[in-house]
Amino acid sequence: MEKQSKTTKGINKVCKHNIRAIHDTLDVIGGKWKISIISCLSFYPMRYSELLREVEGISGKMLSRELKELEMNQLITREVLSTQPITVQYQLTEYGETLKPLTLTIADWGLNHRKQIIG
């Protein structure tokens, strides 16, 4: 009877299962900027130029590229407002809102980490 082997096999299955799930998530919100953009929009809808200001370090090219991908994945909506001049409003969809816990968890850990390495 290989009790241990069976247990190990079971855990490995769970392990691979989790890794696949993690991979799925990263496909959607991986990359350097997406989580930051989502975190920003979780406060309130923003225009392109606002995001450019808030997400420090991002370039215009990357911002529009990432926004397009987030829109494709139905996490945000893009709305052209007929102001003068025209402005564009981005906001989280209901589905995008489901990422809030994730962004908060990530931000929390980073906050604590900074304390750890400083202190």
Next chain:
Amino acid sequence: MEKQSKTTKGINKVCKHNIRAIHDTLDVIGGKWKISIISCLSFYPMRYSELLREVEGISGKMLSRELKELEMNQLITREVLSTQPITVQYQLTEYGETLKPLTLTIADWGLNHRKQIIG
């Protein structure tokens, strides 16, 4: 009195604050494989070759590179066992364990996401 302006300014501060925290986290566990490796090791300590098997798709070069970085950030420990032949055991440090909620949140979202796009 610009009530709205003041409020907005306050929120923007929180926003940038969060983005900085997110950036800090991604500095440590960003990249394609680190979260997967941590997720794996959260089940039990593993050897190099086990990880190579569990983390599907990773190459040997990337695995050792990522492990080294995780070790540098004190998230995992590397222990050479004097077996025959020599094996190397990796495991989460106590600090590394603090990432568990994060990996779980990410895995959960990915699991649900797969259901969404299939269903």
Next chain:
DNA sequence: CCGTATCCTAAGGGATACTG
């Protein structure tokens, strides 16, 4: 078994200039 070294390609990403 546990890596490192080398080589090479593809993707990431910044700067700048330009368009509607």
Next chain:
DNA sequence: CAGTATCCCTTAGGATACGG
């Protein structure tokens, strides 16, 4: 204001071969 296009450099990452 909200992007697109171009150029160009840097990093990610795979394959293979080799060393301890």
